[in-house]
Amino acid sequence: MTARVLRGVRPYGGDPVDIVVSEGVICEISSPGSGQGHVIDAEGLIVLPGFVDLHTHLREPGKEDAETVATGSRAAALGGFTAVHAMANTEPVADTAGVVEQVWHLGRRAGLVDVRPVGAVTVGLEGERLAELGAMATSPAAVRIFSDDGRCVHDAVMMRRALEYVKAFDGVIAQHAQEPRLTVGAQMNEGPLSGTLGLVGWPAVAEEAIIARDALLAEHVDSRLHICHVSTAGSVEVIRWAKSRGVRITAEVTPHHLLLTEELVRGYDPIYKVNPPLRTSEDVEALRAGLADGTIDAIATDHAPHPREDKDCEWAAAAFGMLGLQTAFSIAVQTMVESGLLDWRGLADRMSVRPARIAALANQGCEISVGAVANLCVVDPAAQWVVDPSGLASRSQNTPYAGMSMPGQVVHVLYSGEPTVLEGVLA
């Protein structure tokens, strides 16, 4: 196998170097122009560890009209990711070793990113019986993250048992924090705007109360808890408090909750309908601050493809969710780097290092150093691009960013040393 050289690239935005990759690992980091091998021009570009998404809906099996593991993997690679976590709310639900293995195999066949299946916490996401978590953990898919995402594990006893049970294999429960009774029929953030628009409100307390309860449960049984898509200022405060107590809690925020607000709902366009809902500008500020100070550990896309008909309708009839894989990096740049809240190393920490640690992925999120597996993402911080829904790799087009100009572009991606993306297109 010939060596490849990322020529003149700047790790974490620092001084330019040549990074030589061979046999899937970084074998040399040397002065620019000195590396030997097949040259990939990266002059002036920034290299970061490949991004790790903790929250991706790949829709296969069952909803292949929205996305497949193959199309979602392409979108992920183009977005700079080298690992994604495929959520369990497929048809059938990923609640058995058989289904998670199938998804894992599909990911291997696509071969563009590590596709790590997330296992359901309860059978059929119904919240009534624990799924076979151990079987999923010991399957070839080696599941470590379990989530009923889309639904909340609302029964306190079920949540306690799940938290306890996964300690046997260093698992983590990723909670979709949404108290179901407080959100019956909920359509958008509850506040003055929901009252004016006549849409059923989704109160912040429905998220915050579950996070508070689960933080205390995780403390009580000394287990690992992860909070999916944190969306409110109050949630950030609760998590900050829990971390200060030493609770083993981690949290993620989506790009859209870092950028968009409920004001977009005014036109009743379901492209902005998402779970949890878009919140207020005060919430957005608190989420950015929480991500900056490390209260929130990770940016996770909650990439949620839907076929056109599920968005081309009235608000109440539409599906929740929006695409995220190919826009996550640019939104992170816009909201966190350009604002000065995170430097490039900080961005790498929130998009790669910490999510890899939460998911217990040894070969992802590694320091860019000799000997590390070459999962690398090369980005152009100066590039601007305009989002064209039909130009995205996903099988669906439900992006809320159509026509928006975005800073920062993914140029090259190496996955286990092999290029998956070169010059912004699939290799």
Added chain:
Amino acid sequence: MKHLLSSEDLTREEAIAILDTAGQLATVAGRSVKKLPTLRGRTVVNLFFEDSTRTRISFELAAKRLSADVINFAAKGSSVSKGESLKDTALTLEAMGADAVVIRHGASGAPYRLAHAGWISGSVINAGDGTHEHPTQALLDAFTMRRHFRGGVGDLSGIRVALVGDILHSRVARSNVVLLRTLGAEVTLVAPPTLFPVGVDTWPCKTTFHIDEILGDVDALMMLRVQAERMQDAYFPSAHEYRQRYGLDAQRMSRLPADAIVMHPGPMNRGMEISAEVADDPRAVIVEQVANGVSIRMAVLYLLLGGMTAGDHGDRKATES
């Protein structure tokens, strides 16, 4: 003005123009031939995804009195219940050449979507969407109040209006608060705390939990329908307690100023929010509201479809006076 989707769409001048036009068109009802040729050859579609016989008939009559062709499209299966989608229904109506679509829909914002998604080119009139708005109801209520308190001219400045009942789920309340404010009225909302929407403190009106506080200081008291089923969701404990605390009976009515009127958008729950005695009292103008509804809907159709803008209308009025 192309569409009427919300009371928010209306400036004071536009609202008054609609009321003035309705006043002129109301005279048609008194003629032996109750018909004007204004909208001959135009097609108005009543697209009702929810049952509402009274509102549909009102729009149908209004369109027919203006000589429009009227199609009633009762789309029972909305896309919510996996019938034909709103989009496909809209494309069908567009292909048939509808000039105006009057839509009643259970989903808030459905008329806005219909008007702005690029599916149809005609005018859209909101005949009630979810818990959002019902602007022609607010207009007919304003028209009724203006007749009683302003001799049918001008605005409603200084008129004191109270709305009592299920504000949270009421599109009538939302449309009324906005329009009444635009016309200068002073609005108070009365409800138990559970039936106020979050953020009602930002609305341009006062609020109270106690009906007895406001009875002596209102010109128009509007009672809103309260569904007894709401008590299943713990909005209030029982129909009995609701009636005791918020219902309008003869005893409470006796404390209203002598010239005050009682209104109700219908359909009434006699014995719940309003007692039968009050409903049948001469000061209850509920039947008059229904009659005025036809005039208002004629005016809205006329102004949206008749090739005359609200501004033109205002100019002509100015010339006349």
